[in-house]
Amino acid sequence: DQQVKQNSPSLSVQEGRISILNCDYTNSMFDYFLWYKKYPAEGPTFLISISSIKDKNEDGRFTVFLNKSAKHLSLHIVPSQPGDSAVYFCAATRSTGGGNKLTFGTGTQLKVEL
Amino acid sequence: DTGVSQNPRHKITKRGQNVTFRCDPISEHNRLYWYRQTLGQGPEFLTYFQNEAQLEKSRLLSDRFSAERPKGSFSTLEIQRTEQGDSAMYLCASSRSDTIYFGEGSWLTVV
Numbered sequence: 001d002q003q004v005k006q007n008s009p010s011l012s013v014q015e016g017r018i019s020i021l022n023c024d025y026t027n028s029m030f031d032y033f034l035w036y037k038k039y040p041a042e043g044p045t046f047l048i049s050i051s052s053i054k055d056k057n058e059d060g061r062f063t064v065f066l067n068k069s070a071k072h073l074s075l076h077i078v079p080s081q082p083g084d085s086a087v088y089f090c091a092a093t094r095s096t097g098g099g100n101k102l103t104f105g106t107g108t109q110l111k112v113e114l
Numbered sequence: 115d116t117g118v119s120q121n122p123r124h125k126i127t128k129r130g131q132n133v134t135f136r137c138d139p140i141s142e143h144n145r146l147y148w149y150r151q152t153l154g155q156g157p158e159f160l161t162y163f164q165n166e167a168q169l170e171k172s173r174l175l176s177d178r179f180s181a182e183r184p185k186g187s188f189s190t191l192e193i194q195r196t197e198q199g200d201s202a203m204y205l206c207a208s209s210r211s212d213t214i215y216f217g218e219g220s221w222l223t224v225v
Binding site: 004032034036041042043044045046049051089091093095100101102103104105106107 | 118120145147149154155156157158159162170205207209212213214215216217218219221
């Protein structure tokens with residue numbers, strides 16, 4: 001049972017434009033969500049997170065939006081840069097009682113083209 | 115660098131041999147996690163420690179796998195009698211709060 005889903009395996013965007021990566025979850029107990037970026041042969045790097053008490057969190061070029069009723073979150077990258085090309089993973093957890101154990105999606109490969 | 119440190123970064127072993135990976139978490143992080151990632155998948159939770167106590171183990175962690183964190187600092191993950199299906203990247207992570215930070219991973223190839 002895939003509790004966190006990233007339905008787009010890949011996304012291609014032109015440099016300077018907006019990248020929107022989507023993520024859906026099914027477990028209503030999840031209350032904290034994170035996005036990680038991963039280059040080949042490296043571990044995931046934390047990008048940005050959001051608690052379920054918020055619907056938006058912004059950090060520089062990265063903004064995460066959370067729609068709890070739809071169990072959907074998205075990561076916006078504006079403007080996109082070639083160095084953003086990587087695999088992006090959405091992850092979810094229960095912040096209390098769950099030990100912060102993360103459940104990951106399968107990732108979206110972002111390619112930012114010149 | 116005060117990030118999560120893992121070694122070895124790469125290990126090639128023959129089927130049936132034992133391997134051990136070490137993880138040094140970020141200093142003062144009381145939680146330590148092991149994940150496994152295979153090609154095309156997201157990382158999958160294996161086990162986690164709060165200080166020296168192992169609080170949860172995934173059903174993915176068969177009897178051939180054992181993890182320890184003897185003094186609540188570094189941790190080891192041992193795989194006994196390796197099988198080809200164990201080939202994966204083994205990721206260690208640590209946290210003190212809600213955000214979990216990952217190391218660069220240890221690649222295992224079983225031939």
